[in-house]
Amino acid sequence: MDITVDALIVGAGPAGSVTAALLADAGLQVLVVDRAAFPRDKPCAEYLSPAAVLILERLGVMGKLMDAGATTLSGMTVVGAYGSRLTGLFAKTGSPLPHRPAGLAVTRRVLDASLVDAARSRGVTVMERTRVVELVRHRGAVTGAVIATAGGRTATVAAPVTVGADGLNSVVARWFGPMRREPLRRWAFVGHFTGVTGLGDRAELHAGTAGYAGLNPVGPGIANVSLVVPRQVASRARGDVTDFFHDTLDRFEGIRNRVHASGSLGPILTVGPFGVRARRPVVDGGLLVGDAAEFFDPFTGDGIHSALRGAELASAAILGAARGPMPLSATSLSGYLRARRRAFWGKWMVERMIGYGMLLPRLFDRAVERIGRNDPMAHTLIGVTGHVVPPGAVLNPVYLTRMVL
Numbered sequence: 001m002d003i004t005v006d007a008l009i010v011g012a013g014p015a016g017s018v019t020a021a022l023l024a025d026a027g028l029q030v031l032v033v034d035r036a037a038f039p040r041d042k043p044c045a046e047y048l049s050p051a052a053v054l055i056l057e058r059l060g061v062m063g064k065l066m067d068a069g070a071t072t073l074s075g076m077t078v079v080g081a082y083g084s085r086l087t088g089l090f091a092k093t094g095s096p097l098p099h100r101p102a103g104l105a106v107t108r109r110v111l112d113a114s115l116v117d118a119a120r121s122r123g124v125t126v127m128e129r130t131r132v133v134e135l136v137r138h139r140g141a142v143t144g145a146v147i148a149t150a151g152g153r154t155a156t157v158a159a160p161v162t163v164g165a166d167g168l169n170s171v172v173a174r175w176f177g178p179m180r181r182e183p184l185r186r187w188a189f190v191g192h193f194t195g196v197t198g199l200g201d202r203a204e205l206h207a208g209t210a211g212y213a214g215l216n217p218v219g220p221g222i223a224n225v226s227l228v229v230p231r232q233v234a235s236r237a238r239g240d241v242t243d244f245f246h247d248t249l250d251r252f253e254g255i256r257n258r259v260h261a262s263g264s265l266g267p268i269l270t271v272g273p274f275g276v277r278a279r280r281p282v283v284d285g286g287l288l289v290g291d292a293a294e295f296f297d298p299f300t301g302d303g304i305h306s307a308l309r310g311a312e313l314a315s316a317a318i319l320g321a322a323r324g325p326m327p328l329s330a331t332s333l334s335g336y337l338r339a340r341r342r343a344f345w346g347k348w349m350v351e352r353m354i355g356y357g358m359l360l361p362r363l364f365d366r367a368v369e370r371i372g373r374n375d376p377m378a379h380t381l382i383g384v385t386g387h388v389v390p391p392g393a394v395l396n397p398v399y400l401t402r403m404v405l
Contacts, residue, residue, distance in 0.1 A: 005031045005125075007318065008144055008159040010132050010172050012038065014304055015290025016165030017115035017124075018311035021059065024122040026319050031157060032119065033130040033147050034166075039113035043190040043269035044303070046111075046224045047073070047203050047216050048104040050090050051387030052305035055312065056104075061114045068114070069219035070106035072201065076382045079206045079254045080365030086372035087202065088382025093389050103386060105203065105218045107192070111304070135162065135175050135286075141327040142285030161318055161328045162286040165311075168271060170292035173278045182275030184355055186211065186297050187234035189227040189245050189270050195263035196223035206252045207368070209361045213252050215259075225249070225259050228297065231273055241268050282337055285327030289314040293340070296348065297355045305387060306344065313339045346391020350384060353395075367403045377402065 164172025211229035317336035383389030
C-alpha cells in the first residue's frame with residue numbers, strides 16, 4: 001500500500017501534533033504516525049510557562065485542558081542545596097502580557113491527547129501504534145518513509161517533507177546524521193503522587209549536591225514529582241527504581257517527608273540521557289522539531305514551550321518553502337534554523353548557565369540567596385524562564401554581578 005501526502009510527521013507529541021495542526025489549517029494533507037496509543041503517560045515535569053499557555057490558547061485547547069483538571073501556576077520557587085530560596089511570580093515581572101500572567105501544570109496524558117484531538121479535528125490523519133521502519137531517499141533527499149502498523153501491515157509514504165518530532169531519542173534524527181552530546185548528561189525519574197504536603201499554586205525546584213527535584217501540582221490533589229540526577233547516580237536505580245527514587249528524594253531537605261510511596265499513582269517513569277543536539281536539524285526533504293532537534297537539561301522545566309514554539313516555526317518554514325511534489329530543499333527550509341536561533345538562543349544560554357552552575361552547589365546556593373533577597377530580581381529570573389521577559393534581562397553584567405556578589 002502506498003500513501004501520498006503533503007507532509008509526514010513522525011511523533012504525535014506536542015511538537016508533532018501542533019506542527020500537523022498548523023499545516024492542516026493551511027490546507028495541507030498531513031499524516032502523523034506514532035508508536036504509542038493516546039492517551040498515554042510520558043515522563044515530563046508537566047510544567048508550562050505563560051508563553052506556552054498563549055500558544056495553547058491560540059490553538060483553542062485551553063478550555064479542554066482546564067475542564068480536565070489542569071492547574072494554574074502563579075510562578076516558581078527555587079530552593080538551593082544549602083537552604084537558600086527565591087520565589088518569582090509571573091504577574092510581578094513588570095512586562096506587559098497579552099494574556100493572563102500565569103503558567104499551567106497538566107499531565108502529558110491529558111495534554112498530548114488533547115493536541116492529537118485538535119490535529120484530527122483539523123483533518124490530520126493520525127496513525128497510532130505505527131512505527132517508522134526506515135526513511136526513503138532519492139538522490140540523497142528524504143522523500144518519505146516506510147511505516148508498519150502494530151498488526152504488521154506496511155506502507156510506503158511519499159511526502160515532500162518529513163518532520164522528525166519523535167522526542168529525545170529520535171530515530172529520525174539519527175537517520176538524518178550523528179548527534180552532538182553535551183558533557184553534562186542527566187537522567188530523570190518521574191511519578192504522580194497524592195498526599196504531597198505544602199503544595200501551593202507554584203512549581204517548586206529543589207537543588208541538591210548531585211541533581212535536583214521538582215514538585216508540580218498537575219491536578220486536584222495530584223503532584224508531579226521529578227528527580228533529575230547525573231548518569232553515575234542514575235545507575236544506582238538498576239536494582240529497584242522505586243526505592244532509589246524515594247531514597248534519593250529524602251536527601252532533599254525541602255522535600256523530605258512530603259512524598260510518600262503510599263501515595264503513588266503508578267510506576268516511576270524514566271527518561272534520558274539529556275544533553276543531545278542534532279548536527280543536521282534540516283536536510284533535503286526533512287526537518288526536526290522539539291526534543292528531536294535539541295534537548296538540554298531543562299532545570300527551568302519548560303521543554304513543552306520549546307516544542308510548541310518550535311512547531312510554529314517549523315510549520316511556517318514548510319509553508320514558506322516552494323510547494324510541489326518534489327522534496328523541499330534544505331536551502332528552502334534554512335529559514336527555520338535562523339528562526340530557531342532567534343527564538344531560543346536566550347533559553348539555551350540560561351539553561352546552560354543554570355545547568356552547569358549546579359555543578360558548584362555552594363556557588364549556586366549563594367546565587368539563589370542573593371536573588372531571593374531582591375524580589376524584582378527573582379521575578380525577573382522566573383519571568384525569563386517563563387519567556388515573558390527577554391533573556392537579556394538576566395544575561396547582562398549588572399544582573400550577573402549582583403547574583404554572586
